[in-house]
Amino acid sequence: PQTIYRKDYAPPAYLVETVEMGFDLDPDLTRVATRLTLSRNPESDGKSVVLYGDGVQLVQLRMNGRELTRRGYALGNGVLEIFNAPEQVTLEIETAIHPALNTSLMGLYVSNGNFFTQCEAEGFRKITFFPDRPDVMAKYKVMLRADKKKYPVLLSNGNLIEQGDLGDGRHYALWEDPFKKPSYLFALVAGSLVCQEETCTLKSGREVLLQVWVEEGNLDKTQHAMDSLKHSIRWDEERYGLELDLDRFMIVAVGDFNMGAMENKGLNIFNTKYVLANPRIATDADYAGIESVVAHEYFHNWTGNRVTCRDWFQLSLKEGLTVFRDQEFSADMIGTDSGRAVKRIEDVRVLRQAQFPEDAGPMAHPVRPDSYVEINNFYTVTVYEKGAEVVRMYQTLLGRDGFRKGMDLYFERHDGHAVTCDDFRLAMADANGRDLSQFELWYSQAGTPRVKVETAYDAGQEAFEITLSQSCAPTPGQAEKKPFHIPVAVGLLDSQGLDMPLFLDGSGSAEAFTTAVLELTESSQTFRFKHVKEKPVPSVLRNFSAPVHLDIDYTEAELAFLMAHDSDAFNRWEAGQRLAMRRMLALVKTVREGGQADAGAAGPLHDAFRATLTDSRLDPAFQEFALTLPSETVLAEQLDVVDPHAIHAVRQAMRRSLAQALRGEWQIAYQANRTPGEYSPDAESAGKRGLKNLALAYLVELDDDAAHRLAQTQYDNANNMTDRIGALAALANSSAPGREQALARFYEDFEQEALVVDKWFSLQAMSRKTDVAAVRELMRHPAFTLKNPNRARSLIFSFCNGNPSQFHAADGSGYEFWAEQVIALNAINPQVAARLARTLDRWRKYEPALQQKMKAALQKVAATRSLSKDVLEVVTKSLA
Numbered sequence: 117p118q119t120i121y122r123k124d125y126a127p128p129a130y131l132v133e134t135v136e137m138g139f140d141l142d143p144d145l146t147r148v149a150t151r152l153t154l155s156r157n158p159e160s161d162g163k164s165v166v167l168y169g170d171g172v173q174l175v176q177l178r179m180n181g182r183e184l185t186r187r188g189y190a191l192g193n194g195v196l197e198i199f200n201a202p203e204q205v206t207l208e209i210e211t212a213i214h215p216a217l218n219t220s221l222m223g224l225y226v227s228n229g230n231f232f233t234q235c236e237a238e239g240f241r242k243i244t245f246f247p248d249r250p251d252v253m254a255k256y257k258v259m260l261r262a263d264k265k266k267y268p269v270l271l272s273n274g275n276l277i278e279q280g281d282l283g284d285g286r287h288y289a290l291w292e293d294p295f296k297k298p299s300y301l302f303a304l305v306a307g308s309l310v311c312q313e314e315t316c317t318l319k320s321g322r323e324v325l326l327q328v329w330v331e332e333g334n335l336d337k338t339q340h341a342m343d344s345l346k347h348s349i350r351w352d353e354e355r356y357g358l359e360l361d362l363d364r365f366m367i368v369a370v371g372d373f374n375m376g377a378m379e380n381k382g383l384n385i386f387n388t389k390y391v392l393a394n395p396r397i398a399t400d401a402d403y404a405g406i407e408s409v410v411a412h413e414y415f416h417n418w419t420g421n422r423v424t425c426r427d428w429f430q431l432s433l434k435e436g437l438t439v440f441r442d443q444e445f446s447a448d449m450i451g452t453d454s455g456r457a458v459k460r461i462e463d464v465r466v467l468r469q470a471q472f473p474e475d476a477g478p479m480a481h482p483v484r485p486d487s488y489v490e491i492n493n494f495y496t497v498t499v500y501e502k503g504a505e506v507v508r509m510y511q512t513l514l515g516r517d518g519f520r521k522g523m524d525l526y527f528e529r530h531d532g533h534a535v536t537c538d539d540f541r542l543a544m545a546d547a548n549g550r551d552l553s554q555f556e557l558w559y560s561q562a563g564t565p566r567v568k569v570e571t572a573y574d575a576g577q578e579a580f581e582i583t584l585s586q587s588c589a590p591t592p593g594q595a596e597k598k599p600f601h602i603p604v605a606v607g608l609l610d611s612q613g614l615d616m617p618l619f620l621d622g623s624g625s626a627e628a629f630t631t632a633v634l635e636l637t638e639s640s641q642t643f644r645f646k647h648v649k650e651k652p653v654p655s656v657l658r659n660f661s662a663p664v665h666l667d668i669d670y671t672e673a674e675l676a677f678l679m680a681h682d683s684d685a686f687n688r689w690e691a692g693q694r695l696a697m698r699r700m701l702a703l704v705k706t707v708r709e710g711g712q713a714d715a716g717a718a719g720p721l722h723d724a725f726r727a728t729l730t731d732s733r734l735d736p737a738f739q740e741f742a743l744t745l746p747s748e749t750v751l752a753e754q755l756d757v758v759d760p761h762a763i764h765a766v767r768q769a770m771r772r773s774l775a776q777a778l779r780g781e782w783q784i785a786y787q788a789n790r791t792p793g794e795y796s797p798d799a800e801s802a803g804k805r806g807l808k809n810l811a812l813a814y815l816v817e818l819d820d821d822a823a824h825r826l827a828q829t830q831y832d833n834a835n836n837m838t839d840r841i842g843a844l845a846a847l848a849n850s851s852a853p854g855r856e857q858a859l860a861r862f863y864e865d866f867e868q869e870a871l872v873v874d875k876w877f878s879l880q881a882m883s884r885k886t887d888v889a890a891v892r893e894l895m896r897h898p899a900f901t902l903k904n905p906n907r908a909r910s911l912i913f914s915f916c917n918g919n920p921s922q923f924h925a926a927d928g929s930g931y932e933f934w935a936e937q938v939i940a941l942n943a944i945n946p947q948v949a950a951r952l953a954r955t956l957d958r959w960r961k962y963e964p965a966l967q968q969k970m971k972a973a974l975q976k977v978a979a980t981r982s983l984s985k986d987v988l989e990v991v992t993k994s995l996a
């Protein structure tokens with residue numbers, strides 16, 4: 117397959133002004149008539165109209181009123197080219213497609229009898245031939261025609277202009293989108309759906325209609341999504357002065373969806389997972405996920421839709437920025453300082469768990485990639501989450517007000533246009549009179565930089581020096597890296613644990629502050645603080661001010677001190693993680709050398725954890741995170757050679773020793789954090805449930821009668837899904853007598869709720885008791901299917917990515933299973949298959965015996981015939 121390079125970008129030869137489409141919807145054969153008006157692009161000297169089509173049958177093609185025969189155009193490899201076209205062109209294109217056979221879930225497809233579309237990134241070309249690239253923006257008018265009984269609801273982007281009967285049992289609806297948009301934001305929905313609707317008054321006084329569309333029977337699960345939408349609208353007005361520009365905003369839930377959701381103009385289409393919630397079926401995490409995804413897609417209306425990407429290499433322009441915006445929104449929705457910190461910890465955990473490994477592996481790519489084979493493979497944690505960190509760094513460097521000025525200038529300059537990451541950076545720089553040219557390296561260099569910290573205190577001079585040195589390991593195609601522009605937020609603690617006033621030498625500011633943002637721009641730089649009355653304990657990279665690895669030598673006593681006193685909650689958490697990590701890595705070494713995973717000697721860690729667990733001033737949500745050990749994946753990242761069994765054994769031993777040593781404290785925390793009464797998903801109650809369920813999970817590590825009873829009682833009495841699933845997960849990991857019965861009962865109780873059945877599969881897939889054979893058995897369950905992405909993810913992905921000790925079975929059976937599933941999924945849905953293919957991309961990091969078996973599995977997939985370019989790109993790069 118062909119590699120596409122960023123450097124080859126050329127503007128399109130023709131621009132599209134208007135698009136009129138007529139759909140005759142039928143699951144077996146849908147006819148699409150498209151009428152385009154195009155004109156030559158003054159920015160190009162090309163004279164060919166270039167259209168893309170993927171798997172669509174061309175029925176007829178007319179140019180300026182005349183039918184074009186095969187002599188008038190060339191068609192091959194999904195490209196239709198009309199040579200030497202006139203200045204102004206009207207094209208009439210008729211295509212035929214087969215929605216019911218479309219299992220890729222890209223383009224127009226059928227889910228549970230209803231029609232849906234997904235056009236990002238290049239799905240529109242599965243509907244008709246079109247200049248399907250984001251820098252071609254046009255106004256759309258869309259006529260939908262379908263059987264009235266089967267498809268009573270007909271939706272598309274923008275405003276409903278007209279609807280009526282066609283007489284033959286069919287009806288129609290005509291939609292018009294007043295805004296120019298790229299084709300990836302096109303959407304239609306047709307089917308039997310119902311909606312919750314509300315009106316909302318915008319800041320300007322304009323009234324808008326908000327709708328959440330779902331299948332019948334789900335109207336009791338839409339309120340939270342609706343509330344989240346209203347909160348998002350309000351927040352974007354207040355924080356960024358951005359108002360909803362449409363009269364109607366629709367969200368539609370669909371059970372078969374490749375991703376989380378999609379920001380089609382005025383008609384967002386969502387995975388049901390990010391819409392449907394009530395206390396019976398949704399956990400606290402589900403509620404939070406819905407709130408953030410609803411916000412994310414809504415925020416795209418400005419950052420993505422009004423200002424869009426020039427080409428797909430710029431994907432992070434909209435995604436990094438919009439993730440940053442949804443992160444800030446969620447933090448504001450919690451509202452408290454400790455809530456904000458907890459949200460930050462959560463986001464950094466995701467970054468370390470998923471993005472740091474990506475950045476260190478064979479698929480590593482810059483936030484703005486230079487090349488791709490399949491763009492769908494670049495909807496990554498690097499583009500999204502690291503991209504959001506890059507946007508956050510502007511705010512850290514420029515301040516909140518400076519960042520807002522940059523946003524205002526960005527919209528002033530680029531509203532209605534398709535632009536690049538450089539345009540965003542320049543808006544930030546120009547609005548603040550700053551030179552941000554070095555900052556560009558965050559977009560062009562892959563890899564996680566490493567910042568090393570060295571300090572020196574001079575009591576005589578009352579001076580404290582911090583020397584920061586940066587480096588970045590090679591990544592594919594990038595052997596040498598230039599120094600990044602890294603904001604490092606620093607505080608100094610005195611012996612009482614209080615923040616010292618900071619006087620940074622050369623900063624020119626006489627004002628005392630307690631956190632300084634040091635700007636590291638060279639390989640190595642020394643920063644000097646004056647008037648430092650005693651030797652401080654430095655708190656470095658506060659609030660995780662840059663997406664880097666931080667190498668800093670602390671004693672265990674210093675870590676315990678920071679954990680107890682740092683005013684920066686993020687670094688309090690970080691200190692605890694470092695303390696635990698240090699112990700665990702030492703134990704892994706012992707185990708690798710043939711010793712026992714005896715965690716008994718972890719005295720200082722126990723003391724520190726005990727202090728956190730019993731400190732009643734702390735926010736329970738913070739306690740939960742602080743008392744959770746670094747994950748097996750995060751541990752693996754710290755090692756040169758990964759032995760997943762040693763890591764698992766150590767983490768388990770550590771959990772058991774913490775359970776044992778703090779048994780009484782866990783029991784007290786369990787009782788103290790009950791949330792009796794009616795369920796509410798608010799952050800405070802959710803935090804308590806989180807800590808309570810963590811206490812339960814630790815206690816169940818003891819696997820004794822008392823713990824079993826506790827879990828069983830919680831299961832029996834639960835009035836919400838968070839408590840129910842918390843208890844079930846605890847039981848599933850134990851040898852409790854009620855384990856099997858609880859699992860069976862859970863299924864019976866929730867058989868009708870697809871999202872809960874997903875949880876049931878997922879929980880078993882990740883149970884330490886589930887091996888490859890048990891997963892194969894679960895695949896034979898009547899409720900299992902590979903065709904539904906959520907279901908495939910719930911069992912297959914959960915096992916391969918979320919159950920390392922079983923997946924990495926010494927005999928390689930996990931890898932064989934993985935290869936089989938990648939191959940099976942490849943034939944159904946390449947995008948989902950390619951995601952699963954990523955599971956083994958870090959195979960070179962494992963111990964030799966496992967490495968060989970992983971490589972064989974990868975080679976097996978690579979040698980499969982009719983591999984999609986999605987999967988081919990992943991396995992080829994993994995083996996390279």
Ligand code: DPP
Binds near residue numbers: 236376377378412413
């Ligand atoms: N553009 C979508 C999103 O991230 C991806 N399907 O919101």
Ligand code: ZN
Binds near residue numbers: 412416434435438
């Ligand atoms: Zn997005």
